[in-house]
Amino acid sequence: MIPAAFDYHAPSTVDEALALLAEHDDAKVLAGGQSLIPVLRLRLAAPEVIVDLGRIEELRGIREDGDALVIGAMTPHHAVETDALVAEHAKLLALATATVADPQVRHRGTIGGALVHADPAGDLPAPAVALGAELVIAGSGGRRTVAAEDFFEDLFTTAVGEDDLLVEIRVPKHTGWGAHYEKFTRVVQQWSIVGVAAAVRLDGDSIAEARVALTNMGSTPVRAAAVEQALVGQPATAEAVQAAAAQAAEGTSPPSDSNGDAEYRRHLATVLTRRAVLAAAGA
């Protein structure tokens, strides 16, 4: 199908983009387009104006800033998954990004677009929460920073307002941490039925710190705080990790759909959390 007609703007700076969003009431922001263009084609959305961020160079790239990596919102998935800095300091993000859709989509799709789209089955919100990422939002009143845990408000809804843009993702360095993203699907190229993002820091044979967050176990990514606390000080053995992972579904409200009911997802969360933590610990 062909999208409904729209007016197209391709600004070259963030300020120009913000001015366009302020000027037009029915405008949609186009990042990599790998969710938006299919939605336009199916006419699930028919905005009057498209503001394409593809010509804004300042929104691309990955750099270090002290204890954090700073990733431009328009950095494509493929660049994130193959970047040496991300591999060294935020391996969890690289591993999760490599599971998004398929290679063609990862060449076009962007980290910022995926986070603002906030699909509960998307693979990037959970690692952003697990790693304690901060999201920098530009609006008419200047820039503000929102913690990932506060960024995702509901299904497809974030702290980014209609006239705002996500410009940067700041990821605290987790250098030397083990990481794994365990994604469960029935077939390739599918959205996560459940996914688990895990990062652990070992001290000798035991787990000194753990970060675990879940994909598609609610309308927003869920931090598995009970699992994290239960893992601290434990040996990285199958028995100890299994005992901690048994609490993975606590406080979650997963959906029931054609891929499985809520109870099935609660069970999956415990199994996948065990696998993810063990793999992250290299056990």
Place this chain on the structure above:
Amino acid sequence: MTRITVNVDGTSYTDDVEPRTLLVHYLREQLGKTGTVVGCDTSNCGACTVHLDGRSVKSCSVLAVQADGHEVTTIEGLATNGELHPVQRAFHENHGLQCGFCTPGMIMQSIDLLAENPDPTDDEVRLGLEGNMCRCTGYQNIVKSVRAAAGGAK
């Protein structure tokens, strides 16, 4: 209408397009490059895969205006002086197709895959082609073709 200039298969084109025009429709209907096909219309099947600035993309999920100032390579731009591209030749020699509808996309994605991983295993080929579907389910010979092309490139 928006004026765009796109280099397609080595030739520069300047055209007026509606912003809503998908790249695949621009290629097929405005430039007559029907070698790139529309399979599913939902971004799943990969039949419309082309290269944009040297990387594979699904041309049903890119607007023609987004390609303004960029380079596109389609299946029609691979052969040089009547000689098939090595990956095209490998698909031909290993019968990497049944009905042939997915073949343009399979070949374009295989070239991208081999550029990143010149000697893939069977599993790596299957994973690298996860965004391309063959509804004849002829995957066995497709994998064989890509492995043969990798061997030929050594």
